[in-house]
Amino acid sequence: MLETKDILETINMIDNENLDVRTITMGISLLDCIDEDIDKACVKVYDKICRSAKELVKTGEDIEREYGIPIIHKRISVTPIGMVAAPCQSRNVVKFARALDKAAKELGVNFIGGYSALVQKGFASGDYALIESIPQALAETDFVCSSVNIGSTKAGINMDAVKMMGRIVKQSAELTADKNCIGAAKLVVFCNAPEDNPFMAGAFHGVGEADTVINVGVSGPGVVRAALAKNGGGKDITEIADLVKRTAFKITRMGQLVAREASKRLCVPFGIVDLSLAPTPAVGDSVAYILEEMGLETCGCHGTTAALALLNDAVKKGGVMASSHVGGLSGAFIPVSEDAGMIAAAESGRLDITKLESMTAVCSVGLDMIVVPGDITPETISAIIADEAAIGMVNTKTTAVRLIPAIGKKAGERLEFGGLLGAGPVMPVREGSPEVFINRGGRIPAPLQALKN
Amino acid sequence: MKAVITVIGKDAVGILAKVSDACAKASVNIVEVTQSVLQDMFAMIMLVEIDKSTVGFDELRENLNAVGDSTNTKIHIMHEDIFNSMHRI
Numbered sequence: 384m385l386e387t388k389d390i391l392e393t394i395n396m397i398d399n400e401n402l403d404v405r406t407i408t409m410g411i412s413l414l415d416c417i418d419e420d421i422d423k424a425c426v427k428v429y430d431k432i433c434r435s436a437k438e439l440v441k442t443g444e445d446i447e448r449e450y451g452i453p454i455i456h457k458r459i460s461v462t463p464i465g466m467v468a469a470p471c472q473s474r475n476v477v478k479f480a481r482a483l484d485k486a487a488k489e490l491g492v493n494f495i496g497g498y499s500a501l502v503q504k505g506f507a508s509g510d511y512a513l514i515e516s517i518p519q520a521l522a523e524t525d526f527v528c529s530s531v532n533i534g535s536t537k538a539g540i541n542m543d544a545v546k547m548m549g550r551i552v553k554q555s556a557e558l559t560a561d562k563n564c565i566g567a568a569k570l571v572v573f574c575n576a577p578e579d580n581p582f583m584a585g586a587f588h589g590v591g592e593a594d595t596v597i598n599v600g601v602s603g604p605g606v607v608r609a610a611l612a613k614n615g616g617g618k619d620i621t622e623i624a625d626l627v628k629r630t631a632f633k634i635t636r637m638g639q640l641v642a643r644e645a646s647k648r649l650c651v652p653f654g655i656v657d658l659s660l661a662p663t664p665a666v667g668d669s670v671a672y673i674l675e676e677m678g679l680e681t682c683g684c685h686g687t688t689a690a691l692a693l694l695n696d697a698v699k700k701g702g703v704m705a706s707s708h709v710g711g712l713s714g715a716f717i718p719v720s721e722d723a724g725m726i727a728a729a730e731s732g733r734l735d736i737t738k739l740e741s742m743t744a745v746c747s748v749g750l751d752m753i754v755v756p757g758d759i760t761p762e763t764i765s766a767i768i769a770d771e772a773a774i775g776m777v778n779t780k781t782t783a784v785r786l787i788p789a790i791g792k793k794a795g796e797r798l799e800f801g802g803l804l805g806a807g808p809v810m811p812v813r814e815g816s817p818e819v820f821i822n823r824g825g826r827i828p829a830p831l832q833a834l835k836n
Numbered sequence: 837m838k839a840v841i842t843v844i845g846k847d848a849v850g851i852l853a854k855v856s857d858a859c860a861k862a863s864v865n866i867v868e869v870t871q872s873v874l875q876d877m878f879a880m881i882m883l884v885e886i887d888k889s890t891v892g893f894d895e896l897r898e899n900l901n902a903v904g905d906s907t908n909t910k911i912h913i914m915h916e917d918i919f920n921s922m923h924r925i
Contacts (some may be wrong), residue, residue: 385840385881385883385916385919385920385923386923387870387872387879387881389919389922389923390840390842390881390919391842391844391879391881392923393918393919393922393923394842394844394912398910448893448894448897449893449914449915450914450915450917450918451912451913451914451915451918452914452918633922633923636921636922637918637921637922639921640917640918640921
């Protein structure tokens with residue numbers, strides 16, 4: 384028989400500490416939908432997604448009810464559309480975004496990712512047109528998410544793409560200025576993008592993946608924080624790391640169970656469990672609060688990077704043993720607008736963009752959901768992307784940039800998205816123009832770390 | 837399949853009877869019960885067999901929730917695997 388205290392612990396985690404499975408994401412390959420005629424291709428894309436993911440939402444809800452575990456999102460990721468669009472004669476790539484959006488609405492999923500291009504080394508046919516169409520695609524659709532990989536440890540950084548993305552991010556915000564610049568919140572610029580990431584907005588279905596696959600993203604910052612609050616008093620750092628590991632193990636086991644069950648019921652192979660601590664704006668479900676629970680007065684003060692490094696590592700060590708396949712981003716997320724503790728720290732001025740940048744060197748993603756002044760220049764956005772990509776490239780890790788230029792707003796004001804995307808203070812960026820550097824174009828050569836063979 | 841019913845709340849007369857009654861009405865067999873009362877707080881855990889249940893899982897949960905409302909307790913019913921996978925290696 385199970386022990387009473389274990390059962391009550393699980394119930395308490397769900398009821399009071401926001402334990403949930405953040406997302407079941409079905410990856411769907413669209414390589415067999417490629418067609419020279421864009422309209423035919425769009426019909427094939429829509430049909431394949433609807434056919435493959437017909438039961439996704441219902442299965443997710445069934446598992447949720449039977450196991451009593453909230454599964455917050457059911458989502459879809461697809462092959463980067465840049466590839467699917469490559470042979471199309473028409474340059475009106477937005478048609479694909481409309482097809483994806485229509486399929487998402489038909490199926491009841493709340494995001495569909497993969498309006499993407501992988502251009503870390505150069506632009507293939509279709510990539511230019513896709514990237515140019517991103518602002519319009521994000522403005523015209525509700526659920527489509529876009530990502531562009533502009534660098535990798537193996538390939539270096541494509542500075543032509545970096546330059547382009549500064550403008551695209553800004554335009555995405557401008558085109559949706561009447562909707563809180565939401566376009567930019569659905570666009571991620573990656574270095575070393577993982578091909579099996581279940582989390583939005585950066586999810587896409589890599590070309591090396593099976594035809595369809597189930598990936599699951601777990602969550603649980605609230606549970607880790609509560610464990611530290613309850614049992615962390617007076618403990619040294621080794622013991623704190625151990626406590627985080629044990630908690631991460633339990634969270635991940637739950638994710639593994641859900642992934643296995645979903646894969647079985649949908650007859651779709653199980654891909655990976657992503658061991659991420661993904662915060663939500665709900666009070667208590669915050670990565671910043673975990674760091675503060677470790678003994679920092681506020682997230683952003685000196686010591687934050689060390690605390691985050693410890694947290695990120697312990698989450699992986701605990702989680703990796705709990706799951707048969709681990710992948711995706713796997714680590715702690717630090718999206719500012721989605722984390723109550725980060726919002727508070729940013730509003731008080733104690734957490735700024737430079738501290739966040741150094742934190743991204745030791746956590747799983749990058750500069751995520753950061754609201755910047757609306758008058759930011761495209762070159763400055765590009766330079767922020769380049770800095771972040773350099774951290775990822777040199778450290779052989781994923782980094783990403785999701786900045787939201789708040790059109791018409793200045794530093795100190797606030798931008799509200801609502802829901803899981805939260806709200807964020809407009810954060811100032813550093814002064815000085817990187818214009819000449821960015822306009823040079825070209826490629827940053829791959830670092831020595833790439834030469835491992 | 838086996839499920840775990842947990843009942844948490846302020847101790848009162850008849851909680852066990854009402855929960856058992858809801859199970860019996862649905863032909864749900866109670867395999868094991870543990871119960872503890874800690875400073876007025878009542879925590880009961882039942883392992884039940886629901887393969888022969890005459891009502892669906894959702895309906896059973898709703899019935900139990902109704903018992904929870906009438907006894908001022910919080911009742912969950914969850915597949916036992918969730919606890920097995922979380923707490924056993």
